[in-house]
Amino acid sequence: MRTTGRIIQYVVILIAIIVVMVIVAASIGPAGISIKDTAGIIVSYVPGLNMLVDRHVFDPGDIVVISQIRLPRIFMAIMVGIALAGAGVIFQGLFRNPMADPFVIGVSAGGAFGAAIGLLFNFGISVLDISFTTIFALAGALGTTFLVYSISITRGKVSVITLLLSGIALSSMLSAMTSFAMIFRVNDLDRVVFWLMGGLTAASWYKLAIITPFILVLVVTGSFYMRDLNIISLGDERATQLGVRTDQVKKILLVLASFIAALAVSVSGIIGFVGLITPHILRLIVGPDHKILYPTAAISGGILLLASDTIARTILMPREIPVGIITSIVGVPFFLYLLKKSKRQLP
């Protein structure tokens, strides 16, 4: 059908862009590796294509840099970007508010508090080789979401306004508690601050292997509810009249989006604006239909974060800056430009 056709068309284009970007991003860095060599090394790892290239012709040092340092980080950027933008689309749709982002109901503040506890009171333990900070951040993010959610549910119905307000209130309290915790460990302050700014420096294949299936399954599950989300944006009452199981679908989508955002926060800290801006940029290009918007925005989130992270780790080489700074400084002006230029204005 027309919609499916359009989705496939966009997705093919976006994936082509990602493939090119992966190769370009992998070749950029302190150790200069040519695009050709980079492409060759990457192809040599792709199942089915690996017979095309003989890995031994490349410099062993380059192989290690690309396969063990740059690629995990690149794919982590893509996964986190997909997660943030996907969750952003769902939250904006549910709240019928273009100002909503994945952190709106306290995921970031909860994650930050958990991470701060983990970082400051380093218990020196890890589970399955995942650092305590990550686990604490995930627990904090999910715990906060659950708390906000249970506050705003009455008689089986989720009140969006209560959700928003209790999210804001709880976020403020958690930020204060994070600051309070930091007072006790002034010497470790920089680590917390760096975490709060968001970054992908800790990426590894192992982390990626754990997080990718969760993010992909949750994001793909969400895609089956996008027709419902279109109608929910007309209001709960109208959605019910048109046949949507509004209460049930809202709960499913809230849980999905919160989990997706919590996973992203737990591995990358707080990377702002990707979840807010990507849905907007895509809405201006593909329109507001969530069936098309959701997959395209998710993939574009990956592209945007990959581009930002590449800039973040190379612009002040050999120093790295937190990617959250780049997403905001580069993403916002671009978004404002589109907003001004576009004929397809927001309502």
Add this chain to the structure above:
Amino acid sequence: MKKPTGRKILTVRNLSYSYNQHPVLDDMSFDIEEGSFTSILGPNGAGKSTLINVLSKVLHDFEGRITIQGNDITGLDSGQMARMVAVVPQYTVPGFAFTVEEMVIMGRFSHFSRFKSIGNRDLEIVHEVMEKTSVAGFADRRFDELSGGEKQRVVIAQALAQDSPLLLLDEPTSHLDINFQIEFINLFLKLNREENKTIIGVFHDINLAIQNSGRIILLKEGRIFASGSTGEIINRQNLRSVFHSDVFVGKNPITGKLYISPVFDTSYSPALQGDRKKKGVSRIHVIGGGGAASPIISLLSRHGYRVSCGVVNTFDTDLATAQMLEIPYVTEAPFSPVSDDSRDKNLKFIRSSDVVILPPVEFGHGNFSNLLSVKDALELGKKVMIMDAKDIESRDHTGGKATELYKKLKETGAITVNSSGELLDKLG
């Protein structure tokens, strides 16, 4: 109006609904016949919109039993409900800038499978309903950029795309201009007649409802106050009991249908009436006939005087006015001369009045005795005021008898006034 089949599409039994322990719907029972057009009327807070929300299961924690096409709705999920009941709401505000076509496609939601994309049959229906509601011409325009009337057309298309036998209207035209109100009412009537849609509508405008529906359900404080055909339900007593305001119920001379119009009674106040009593003039008797008394009795009763009227014939406009204003009157059989009995009753009113007013009534042999009653009033020492707006010779059909007596009345103490303003001044 298409003749209903007699089969019941919707039955409601002992329906109650409370919001925060406050009863909104209270023990309602009614049936809706397939193919009928029913209007639900009642003041704000009577429970009209709540009833629509319960019937469409937007509110599901009600008490009682509702069946649609024989199915108890408590057992139906929202998809099944949406295939049987479509609602046209008052407003629709989408959170995003959807196009007209995207909006209409949303109406097909309950026919979709979650894992399938939209089918050809769905698209056919979508285009069909867009033609029917004249929105096909701007299918690609953005919904939020349309005018109020165009938006409502799209929302009607959305509801029609549900392809449901029952259509609920929740004040669908209350914020639109008259041209759109007429357009939509005609559209609903057409859907009712030609596609056998059963329609239940909540209308703010009573006239809009009674022009079109075959049946009226009148709600008051969450209960059914009255229900039945337009002729049975729309009358002054019912409307006053339910809406607490006075209306005039008439018949449209062109369509033969009923219409109502409000009686604006702004100058009336009980305080004013007390004032009149202090000044000593409170009871006034007005001689009626041929409609000449109507403006005067309505003016006087608005100004707080207690007015009576007589003697008038049964089909006289003055009688209708007296009945509408609920003032006492003396009436005579149609086209008959005033009987002695009626004259006596009239004199009784005159005796208990402070003032008797004679409007510019046409006099014939039949009502000459009314003029005699005025003479009696003078002799009883009542203050008599004659409205001399029209020359007596021109309205004398008694061959001079009336003119003679009229002049004599003026000579023997009746006060002449030329306008209603002067009348009020002289009454004090």
